[in-house]
Amino acid sequence: NAGVMQNPRHLVRRRGQEARLRCSPMKGHSHVYWYRQLPEEGLKFMVYLQKENIIDESGMPKERFSAEFPKEGPSILRIQQVVRGDSAAYFCASSPLAPEQFFGPGTRLTVL
Amino acid sequence: RKEVEQDPGPFNVPEGATVAFNCTYSNSASQSFFWYRQDCRKEPKLLMSVYSSGNEDGRFTAQLNRASQYISLLIRDSKLSDSATYLCVVNANAGNMLTFGGGTRLMVKP
Numbered sequence: 001n002a003g004v005m006q007n008p009r010h011l012v013r014r015r016g017q018e019a020r021l022r023c024s025p026m027k028g029h030s031h032v033y034w035y036r037q038l039p040e041e042g043l044k045f046m047v048y049l050q051k052e053n054i055i056d057e058s059g060m061p062k063e064r065f066s067a068e069f070p071k072e073g074p075s076i077l078r079i080q081q082v083v084r085g086d087s088a089a090y091f092c093a094s095s096p097l098a099p100e101q102f103f104g105p106g107t108r109l110t111v112l
Numbered sequence: 113r114k115e116v117e118q119d120p121g122p123f124n125v126p127e128g129a130t131v132a133f134n135c136t137y138s139n140s141a142s143q144s145f146f147w148y149r150q151d152c153r154k155e156p157k158l159l160m161s162v163y164s165s166g167n168e169d170g171r172f173t174a175q176l177n178r179a180s181q182y183i184s185l186l187i188r189d190s191k192l193s194d195s196a197t198y199l200c201v202v203n204a205n206a207g208n209m210l211t212f213g214g215g216t217r218l219m220v221k222p
Contacts, residue, residue, distance in 0.1 A: 099144035
């Protein structure tokens with residue numbers, strides 16, 4: 001049973017470009033969460049999705065950030081017009097609605 | 113006040129030592145509690161869930177005190193491979209977001 005998959009593992013963007021991060025949950029898991037870890041800081045919740053629905057986006061910045069989890073395919077975290085402060089590790093986790101969440105390897109975004 | 117507070121460390125201990133980490137949380141409605149381990153530049157990995165009755169997994173023992181809103185992790189007979197950052201994590205409800213402490217860094221030395 002493959003774990004949570006994320007790609008790309010590393011992403012470099014110039015200021016003003018768009019970043020798209022993808023996450024495929026573990027088989028049988030219908031709940032996806034995105035977290036951000038800024039350098040030298042702890043993980044912070046961003047958004048919680050189920051298939052075709054955003055359940056909780058209380059941690060998402062109000063502008064430039066969006067997330068989706070379509071009926072088919074991976075969950076996507078999209079960051080428009082990236083700025084240097086967006087440089088971070090973005091982790092996706094999945095859960096079968098048990099309290100435990102299992103994390104993917106993360107995407108490290110660097111904004112030049 | 114942070115929702116989940118941990119001593120950032122680092123804790124530098126020799127191999128074979130016993131080390132204890134503590135954590136406090138502010139949300140009295142929290143329902144689930146965990147310790148995760150995070151190695152440098154890697155994803156968090158679930159170490160163990162924490163129950164009110166306390167639970168043990170090999171060299172690791174976790175305790176929860178709901179009245180004091182306090183969680184602990186005890187590691188016995190430390191190994192070099194235990195060197196990592198240990199994250200105290202709480203969850204208000206199954207299906208909700210996890211709230212992470214800042215982590216406690218452990219370095220086990222030969």
